[in-house]
Amino acid sequence: MNYELRITNYESIETVHGVNNSSLSLREHTSCDGPGVRAVLAGMLLVVSMTFAGCTPETAPEPENAVENTESGISEASESSERPAEEANPEAPEEQQPETPAEVETVTGPPVLARKMYRATNIASTGEPGVGFGGLCVSDVDPRYDGPEVIAVSDIGQVVVAHRVVAHGVSGGLWAQEEVYRSPEKGELIMVDAGRLFPEKNLSVIVAVGMKSGPESDTGEGVAIGLWFESDSWRHEIFAEDERMLHGVAIGNFDASRAGDELCVMGFSGKVFQVFPGTEIPKEVIYEAPSSKIKVGAVEDVSEESASEEELLVAASDGLVVMLDRGLGGEWAKSIVASTPDSPMARVAVKRGLMRGGEKIASLFGDDYGNVYMSYYNAGEAGGSWSMEPFALPPADTDASGAKTKIRGVAIGDFDRTSPGMELASAGYSKLVRVLGSPGGWTIVWEDSAPLHFLLAADLDQTNDTIELVTTGHSGRVTMLAAP
Numbered sequence: 001m002n003y004e005l006r007i008t009n010y011e012s013i014e015t016v017h018g019v020n021n022s023s024l025s026l027r028e029h030t031s032c033d034g035p036g037v038r039a040v041l042a043g044m045l046l047v048v049s050m051t052f053a054g055c056t057p058e059t060a061p062e063p064e065n066a067v068e069n070t071e072s073g074i075s076e077a078s079e080s081s082e083r084p085a086e087e088a089n090p091e092a093p094e095e096q097q098p099e100t101p102a103e104v105e106t107v108t109g110p111p112v113l114a115r116k117m118y119r120a121t122n123i124a125s126t127g128e129p130g131v132g133f134g135g136l137c138v139s140d141v142d143p144r145y146d147g148p149e150v151i152a153v154s155d156i157g158q159v160v161v162a163h164r165v166v167a168h169g170v171s172g173g174l175w176a177q178e179e180v181y182r183s184p185e186k187g188e189l190i191m192v193d194a195g196r197l198f199p200e201k202n203l204s205v206i207v208a209v210g211m212k213s214g215p216e217s218d219t220g221e222g223v224a225i226g227l228w229f230e231s232d233s234w235r236h237e238i239f240a241e242d243e244r245m246l247h248g249v250a251i252g253n254f255d256a257s258r259a260g261d262e263l264c265v266m267g268f269s270g271k272v273f274q275v276f277p278g279t280e281i282p283k284e285v286i287y288e289a290p291s292s293k294i295k296v297g298a299v300e301d302v303s304e305e306s307a308s309e310e311e312l313l314v315a316a317s318d319g320l321v322v323m324l325d326r327g328l329g330g331e332w333a334k335s336i337v338a339s340t341p342d343s344p345m346a347r348v349a350v351k352r353g354l355m356r357g358g359e360k361i362a363s364l365f366g367d368d369y370g371n372v373y374m375s376y377y378n379a380g381e382a383g384g385s386w387s388m389e390p391f392a393l394p395p396a397d398t399d400a401s402g403a404k405t406k407i408r409g410v411a412i413g414d415f416d417r418t419s420p421g422m423e424l425a426s427a428g429y430s431k432l433v434r435v436l437g438s439p440g441g442w443t444i445v446w447e448d449s450a451p452l453h454f455l456l457a458a459d460l461d462q463t464n465d466t467i468e469l470v471t472t473g474h475s476g477r478v479t480m481l482a483a484p
């Protein structure tokens with residue numbers, strides 16, 4: 001039996017605020033009794049957030065193992081994708097829907113979604129048993145190899161750079177990796193980004209953030225390490241330190257008062273710092289969320305009204321996602337992208353592109369409770385505004401026992417050529433990567449052997465006409481996923 005996410009009145013979901021949750025139906029066997037639709041009206045800002053936090057898959061048909069065409073050595077995935085109904089039953093929800101057909105067996109388990117496994121390629125590993133990767137980025141950081149590299153950072157402070165193996169002009173899909181840095185004090189590195197931080201040099205600089213020493217903690221000191229390849233070797237330098245863990249990093253051209261790309265780091269002190277590598281300028285606090293952890297940042301060209309070429313979005317545990325950019329006069333413009341006070345935000349993606357019939361700018365965020373949210377940017381004379389979409393978001397991400405699990409990756413891109421324009425994707429502690437295509441909702445496209453901690457979109461395979469997903473986490477492996 002196939003899992004089938006049936007979305008009734010699909011078009012009306014995207015246009016009607018305050019839509020009844022029950023119009024999202026999982027074969028008519030899912031009910032939503034959670035907080036549902038929440039509206040916040042603040043000045044010009046209209047945020048309507050819709051969560052399916054209360055959604056409980058009360059009945060679920062037995063999943064069909066729809067693994068197709070996985071082409072890597074990661075065999076656990078196809079094994080673990082077999083989920084016999086009998087193993088997933090110990091804690092069925094107490095409340096039963098009276099209308100549940102008697103012949104449908106009641107089970108708990110991960111959200112009831114279709115499975116269509118993408119082709120998986122193993123790109124890199126930590127090479128250390130029990131050591132996971134935290135975050136990833138894609139950038140052309142190593143001039144010895146054509147095309148972009150994939151950079152990953154690990155729990156014990158490794159920075160690994162993976163490149164495609166090309167011999168005599170031929171690439172067979174193989175990847176090789178090099179460990180370019182390892183923390184002398186095993187300081188956990190959690191996120192990484194790269195960009196042209198030295199305007200006078202034609203090279204992309206990696207910035208990895210995390211703990212100065214030891215594993216992630218609420219009290220330890222944070223560090224941001226810069227790495228770049230110059231004169232035939234890898235160089236590294238401490239770009240910034242903070243009294244608390246640095247958890248997020250974003251590089252982009254979001255400051256119009258300076259040439260080239262800028263660097264921001266953020267973390268458990270609740271501060272976002274602009275950092276000026278290669279100069280004597282001290283780091284500067286550009287945003288602060290007291291008693292909050294600022295987990296991540298993302299950069300995109302959002303606003304055509306602003307002086308800066310790009311904008312920076314940061315997401316914090318207080319549920320706020322804020323957009324920042326600096327004008328020619330040096331003043332920071334700040335606006336709220338989303339406000340979900342009950343949702344500690346942990347991941348953010350923002351992307352401009354073709355989506356549902358037109359050019360849109362979409363931001364996707366994931367929280368600690370399995371929820372994924374989306375907001376659209378609406379251009380306007382007052383600098384524009386964001387509106388949360390009551391879109392066809394999935395039920396909360398859950399593990400095999402039905403417990404809600406943290407979202408630890410969101411991505412936007414054209415992952416699926418059978419569905420027009422861009423799709424949305426999420427990943428997390430459920431070990432699942434899910435893609436929202438059309439028609440008909442979310443599809444599980446990958447199941448890892450361990451909780452996932454990051455997800456991004458990148459065109460790493462130019463031989464197809466889709467964007468790839470790249471994910472990593474506690475398994476200590478980086479996996480590239482391409483639609484079959």
Ligand SMILES: [Ca+2]
Nearest residue numbers: 255258259260
């Ligand atoms: Ca700039």
Ligand SMILES: [Ca+2]
Nearest residue numbers: 416419420421
């Ligand atoms: Ca598509």
Ligand SMILES: [Ca+2]
Nearest residue numbers: 461462466467
């Ligand atoms: Ca591609």
